[in-house]
Amino acid sequence: MKKYAIREDNSLGREYLENKSPLRNDFQRDRDRIIHSSAFRRLMYKTQVFVNHEGDMFRTRLTHSLEVSQISRGMARSLELNEDLSETIALAHDLGHTPFGHAGQDVLNKCMKGHGGFEHNYQSLRVVDKLEKRYVNFNGLNLTFESREGILKHCSKKNATLLGKVGERFLNKTHPSLEAQIVDIADSIAYNIHDLEDGYRSGILSISKLKQLDFFVENYNYLKNHLDFNEVNEKVSVHETLRRMMFILINDVTENSKKLISESNIETISDVRSHITTLINFSEPVQNFLNDCRIFLRINLYEHPRVSKMTSNAQRIIVDLFNYYDENFEALPSDYKIYEKKFRSIADFLSGMTDRFANEMHKSLK
Numbered sequence: 065m066k067k068y069a070i071r072e073d074n075s076l077g078r079e080y081l082e083n084k085s086p087l088r089n090d091f092q093r094d095r096d097r098i099i100h101s102s103a104f105r106r107l108m109y110k111t112q113v114f115v116n117h118e119g120d121m122f123r124t125r126l127t128h129s130l131e132v133s134q135i136s137r138g139m140a141r142s143l144e145l146n147e148d149l150s151e152t153i154a155l156a157h158d159l160g161h162t163p164f165g166h167a168g169q170d171v172l173n174k175c176m177k178g179h180g181g182f183e184h185n186y187q188s189l190r191v192v193d194k195l196e197k198r199y200v201n202f203n204g205l206n207l208t209f210e211s212r213e214g215i216l217k218h219c220s221k222k223n224a225t226l227l228g229k230v231g232e233r234f235l236n237k238t239h240p241s242l243e244a245q246i247v248d249i250a251d252s253i254a255y256n257i258h259d260l261e262d263g264y265r266s267g268i269l270s271i272s273k274l275k276q277l278d279f280f281v282e283n284y285n286y287l288k289n290h291l292d293f294n295e296v297n298e299k300v301s302v303h304e305t306l307r308r309m310m311f312i313l314i315n316d317v318t319e320n321s322k323k324l325i326s327e328s329n330i331e332t333i334s335d336v337r338s339h340i341t342t343l344i345n346f347s348e349p350v351q352n353f354l355n356d357c358r359i360f361l362r363i364n365l366y367e368h369p370r371v372s373k374m375t376s377n378a379q380r381i382i383v384d385l386f387n388y389y390d391e392n393f394e395a396l397p398s399d400y401k402i403y404e405k406k407f408r409s410i411a412d413f414l415s416g417m418t419d420r421f422a423n424e425m426h427k428s429l430k
């Protein structure tokens with residue numbers, strides 16, 4: 065591993081001191097704690113874009129997290145960084161997501177207006193710091209500082225001031241470890257490519273629609289000239305193209321980051337944190353391709369009537385459940401009531417629900 069990678073001997077450690085594991089390093093141990101958590105299992109029934117009942121073939125937050133973890137590990141290995149830490153952060157990065165994808169998060173944030181708001185990254189940290197209850201000596205999973213730092217990808221200044229050391233970088237504008245920066249990028253690679261694939265599978269994005277995206281066309285044409293697309297069906301040609309797009313994204317960010325790191329002359333983890341920019345980044349042309357994907361997906365998939373119908377159903381469910389627990393706070397499970405404020409407890413409970421559970425609760429209210 066490079067000198068500026070995170071290792072056990074330069075880690076800032078855990079809040080509650082624990083004996084070392086004889087079998088695993090600290091970051092492998094963090095990963096195992098995440099995999100054994102109940103929030104992790106619930107990712108299986110949380111939406112990425114398509115609601116669970118729309119089909120068994122679409123991504124869920126669980127399969128998304130596994131994809132992010134594989135991409136992150138490959139990049140960390142190639143850059144000689146701490147693969148275990150990147151894997152850990154990736155598996156935990158979406159633990160705080162509400163049911164019903166971004167629609168759920170946006171509406172819960174609206175419900176929480178005036179009560180501190182709702183941010184899913186902050187909630188992911190809250191899950192591993194407080195809400196998981198499996199140990200006698202502490203609440204949460206008592207993860208290392210570096211895992212927690214990576215999980216808190218974004219944070220408002222207001223919340224950052226409440227978090228102590230792990231919130232400091234949002235106030236003094238420094239950066240997290242390279243292992244965390246990798247996960248941030250791997251997340252965007254994973255969801256852009258898999259949302260194109262799920263969009264195609266759902267029938268919302270046809271191949272002629274996909275061909276409106278330059279990045280797609282360029283790679284489709286390249287493969288058409290190099291493989292015999294006449295011999296394969298359309299579906300395989302789309303998958304081959306998306307696969308190649310993913311390869312280009314991962315390869316570009318890895319090679320470009322190697323260059324950025326070597327030009328930066330960083331030597332230690334504190335050099336990484338205080339460097340003027342992040343060091344895990346795409347080259348400019350490929351960054352532009354990714355931005356195009358994002359815009360394309362927003363216009364053609366996320367705002368498509370079939371997806372927005374699901375979005376408005378989801379919003380109604382969250383609002384109704386929020387109002388119900390506001391008026392009937394005694395009905396909230398006691399595990400969730402022990403924290404600081406009523407509305408925060410409601411948000412903790414609602415955001416932990418799976419799509420399926422939220423749907424069933426909603427039906428039972430009527």
Ligand code: MG
Pocket residue numbers: 128132157158251255
């Ligand atoms: Mg994600």
